[in-house]
Structure formats: structure tokens, C-alpha cells
Amino acid sequence: MRTFDKPAIDVAQQIALLKTRGLQFQDEARARNFLEAVSFFRLTPYMRPFQLADDAQHGFRPGTGFRSLTRLYDFDRRLRLLAMDAIERVEVSARAAISNHMGPSRGAHWYLQASYFQRQYDHQRLLNTVREKQQRALRDYARDCQRIDRHPNGQRKSQLREQRSKESYARFYPLTYSEPELMPGWAMTEELTLGDLSHLYAGLAQDVDRKAIAKRLNLVAPLLESWLHTLTTVRNICAHHARLWNRELGIRPKLPEKPKFQWPEHLKKSGEHNRVFPVLCILNHLMRQVSPNTSWDKRLHELLADFPEVDLRAMGFPQNWQQDPFWHAPD
Known part of the structure; x- marks a missing residue:
């Protein structure tokens, strides 16, 4: 372990550093624009295929141009x-x-039944995920209603609340139904991340x-x-x-x-x-x-x-x- 001592350098210094390592530039203005939009650090992995092996100074192979990096x-x-x-x-x-x-x-609410999942599957986490989605949607709806209440046109308030209530099923369901607490399975699957969906499929018992x-x-x-x-x-x-x-x-x-x-x-x-x-x-x-x-x-x-x-x-x-x-x- 050692102390980190690399200084932060600006784009002009970054180009100068790359030059000392043997990288060629045909159009430095374009290179500056690129490094302003894509950081030097993000570009670093794309430099490695063009650098000399086992070179502690990270030198580039002869003839390597900046365009080769940006193309990759x-x-x-x-x-x-x-x-x-x-x-x-x-x-x-x-x-x-x-x-x-x-x-x-x-059944419509099949995922509420722990018996449809393997023992090692974290069923409670699934329920908590869906519950939090609904609770967050309700909080968003409450904030929308607060803004609507400040609307000068009183006649439109109920119409606006109705529109906002239907903007997502995660808010529409708990505003409309009391039982079961959580939305049906076809809506639940749309709320999960791909990772959650992958775990759910792997966790099915049958x-x-x-x-x-x-x-x-x-x-x-x-x-x-x-x-x-x-x-x-x-x-x-x-x-x-x-x-x-x-x-x-x-x-x-x-x-x-x-x-x-x-x-x-x-x-x-x-x-x-x-x-x-x-x-x-x-x-x-x-x-x-x-x-x-x-x-x-x-x-x-x-x-x-x-x-x-x-x-x-x-x-x-x-x-x-x-x-x-x-x-x-x-x-």
C-alpha cells in the first residue's frame, strides 16, 4: 500500500501527457472537444490495446493516433x-x-403465496419491493395533489387529481383497491428490475x-x-x-x-x-x-x-x- 499522489490535470495537460507517451494527434482541437465530453479516465481502458506491453510509463506503440482510441x-x-x-x-x-x-x-395475485417459491427465495423481499413501489407512488401522488390544491382554477382540481391518479398503476391500484394490499401479478412483473425478475424466475418452486x-x-x-x-x-x-x-x-x-x-x-x-x-x-x-x-x-x-x-x-x-x-x- 502506498499514498496516492497523482495530481488532477486539465484537458491541455492530458493531451500533453499523451504526447509524452507517444500518442499522435492530427487535430488537437477535436481531441480537446472529445476529452471535454468524454473524460480521460473513461477513455483509459480503450488506450490499453494500443500501449506497449510491460511498459511502466504506459507508452503507445509507434504510429498510434488519438483517432484509434476514439474509434474503439x-x-x-x-x-x-x-x-x-x-x-x-x-x-x-x-x-x-x-x-x-x-x-x-x-391466480391474479399468485406471487403473494410463498408456497409458489423455493424456500431459499427471499419472498419477503419481493413483497417489500412491490409495497415500496406503491408507497413511493402514493407519496408522489400526494405531492401532486398539494400542487393541484394551489391551482387557481378550482373547477379543474378534481379533474387534475383524477388524471394524476392514473399516471401509473403503482399509484392507481392502492387508490382504488383495498384488498389485496398489493397489485396483481401482471402489474408486479412490470415493476421489477431485470435482476429481480431473474431471481424471481430462478426462485419458482414448481x-x-x-x-x-x-x-x-x-x-x-x-x-x-x-x-x-x-x-x-x-x-x-x-x-x-x-x-x-x-x-x-x-x-x-x-x-x-x-x-x-x-x-x-x-x-x-x-x-x-x-x-x-x-x-x-x-x-x-x-x-x-x-x-x-x-x-x-x-x-x-x-x-x-x-x-x-x-x-x-x-x-x-x-x-x-x-x-x-x-x-x-x-x-
């Missing part, structure tokens, strides 16, 4: 947006799959429920459980605008075991599946289930074609990956 940064930004677009669609469909099965088969839900996405239950967990991790990376392109994930998603499951041959043979490539394969499969006419895979191809300099091996892509039938949508 832009690629990663667009990759995150593409991943988030698919994750959003999958998340919405997973909510629907759980709701559309559990509601009709277990295999018949988990299998029926997974079947709606053309999966078996162990795959859906693992993939929801994986996508929660990836979503959090993307939501915080963190580096994705060459990230080594802390988890390994479960891979299909059935021979007839359409899946890249590379992943059937390789034990390395903690990079981004398997995640993109998961999203490609799920997008074809939730949106059969999707062009998501084409957009991925176009993104990679726009950045031919990006090292796909760092993302776990095999050679000639485009030739695998998995990446060719069925007619």
Missing part, C-alpha cells in the same frame, strides 16, 4: 446500444412469459412453471435461468456505460446441450465462453424468438463491418464466424 470507444458505445436494444426486447418478453403463464394458472415459461421462449428452464442472469450482468454494464467489447465476464452462461439446438459450432467445441461473443449469440437466438422478423443480426454484421480494425478475438469471436449457419436467418 465509438465502436464500444454502438455495441452497447445494440446489446441494450436486444436486452430490452428480451426483458419485456420475459416479463410477459412469466405473467402470461403464472396469472392464468396460479418445475412445471419454470418449464412452461421457458418454452414460451423456445428454451429449457436451466438455459433461461442462466441467460437471464447473464443478461442482467450485461445490462448493468451497458446501463453504466462501461466497457463491453473485450470484457471478460465474471459469469459463464450455460450453453445448449441438445444436438438439434441451433447454436454456433465454435461454442459447442470451445470451453471459452466468458466473453462477449456468447452473449451476442444468446441475444441473436432470443431476438429470433421474440421478434421473428428481426434484423438485429444484420445490424451486428453492419457494426462489425464499419469497424474492421477492431480485434474480434478479444471479444471471443472465432475465425470465419459469419459462415456458421447460426448467423444466417432461416428463410
Whole structure:
């Protein structure tokens, strides 16, 4: 352990520092604008692929320009947006799959019954989460009503209160119904985060429920459980605008075991599946289930074609990956 002694430096000093490390600048004005919008610290991970190995001074390989860094940064930004677009669609469909099965088969307020969950599942935490959502919505409604009471047009006050009461189901339900205390299951699933939804699915007690839900996405239950967990991790990376392109994930998603499951041959043979490539394969499969006419895979191809300099091996892509039938949508 040692004392931190690095000084904070402004953008001009940052550029000067990068120059001493061998980075070339064709347009310093554009570089300054970029560093004003994207901090030096955020850009640092995108420098490492261009720096000399085992160089304590973080020197850059000869001929490296600032544009190489910004190109890689832009690629990663667009990759995150593409991943988030698919994750959003999958998340919405997973909510629907759980709701559309559990509601009709277990009742409108099925999640209130602890017996529908495994013993290790924190059922009380789920109830507290939904209860807090409703309580927060009611507090927001009360503040809205206070502002409405100060409205000069008295005739509109009741109309405005009525409108505000329906702005979210989390406030509408407790304002309308006294029993049960908490909203029905189809509304509850919409209030949960993807992480909460992933835990809820994994915590269901009955295999018949988990299998029926997974079947709606053309999966078996162990795959859906693992993939929801994986996508929660990836979503959090993307939501915080963190580096994705060459990230080594802390988890390994479960891979299909059935021979007839359409899946890249590379992943059937390789034990390395903690990079981004398997995640993109998961999203490609799920997008074809939730949106059969999707062009998501084409957009991925176009993104990679726009950045031919990006090292796909760092993302776990095999050679000639485009030739695998998995990446060719069925007619």
C-alpha cells in the first residue's frame, strides 16, 4: 500500500501527457472537444490495446493516433446500444412469459403465496419491493395533489387529481383497491428490475412453471435461468456505460446441450465462453424468438463491418464466424 499522489490535470495537460507517451494527434482541437465530453479516465481502458506491453510509463506503440482510441470507444458505445436494444426486447418478453403463464394458472395475485417459491427465495423481499413501489407512488401522488390544491382554477382540481391518479398503476391500484394490499401479478412483473425478475424466475418452486415459461421462449428452464442472469450482468454494464467489447465476464452462461439446438459450432467445441461473443449469440437466438422478423443480426454484421480494425478475438469471436449457419436467418 502506498499514498496516492497523482495530481488532477486539465484537458491541455492530458493531451500533453499523451504526447509524452507517444500518442499522435492530427487535430488537437477535436481531441480537446472529445476529452471535454468524454473524460480521460473513461477513455483509459480503450488506450490499453494500443500501449506497449510491460511498459511502466504506459507508452503507445509507434504510429498510434488519438483517432484509434476514439474509434474503439465509438465502436464500444454502438455495441452497447445494440446489446441494450436486444436486452430490452428480451426483458419485456420475459416479463410477459412469466405473467402470461403464472396469472392464468396460479391466480391474479399468485406471487403473494410463498408456497409458489423455493424456500431459499427471499419472498419477503419481493413483497417489500412491490409495497415500496406503491408507497413511493402514493407519496408522489400526494405531492401532486398539494400542487393541484394551489391551482387557481378550482373547477379543474378534481379533474387534475383524477388524471394524476392514473399516471401509473403503482399509484392507481392502492387508490382504488383495498384488498389485496398489493397489485396483481401482471402489474408486479412490470415493476421489477431485470435482476429481480431473474431471481424471481430462478426462485419458482414448481418445475412445471419454470418449464412452461421457458418454452414460451423456445428454451429449457436451466438455459433461461442462466441467460437471464447473464443478461442482467450485461445490462448493468451497458446501463453504466462501461466497457463491453473485450470484457471478460465474471459469469459463464450455460450453453445448449441438445444436438438439434441451433447454436454456433465454435461454442459447442470451445470451453471459452466468458466473453462477449456468447452473449451476442444468446441475444441473436432470443431476438429470433421474440421478434421473428428481426434484423438485429444484420445490424451486428453492419457494426462489425464499419469497424474492421477492431480485434474480434478479444471479444471471443472465432475465425470465419459469419459462415456458421447460426448467423444466417432461416428463410
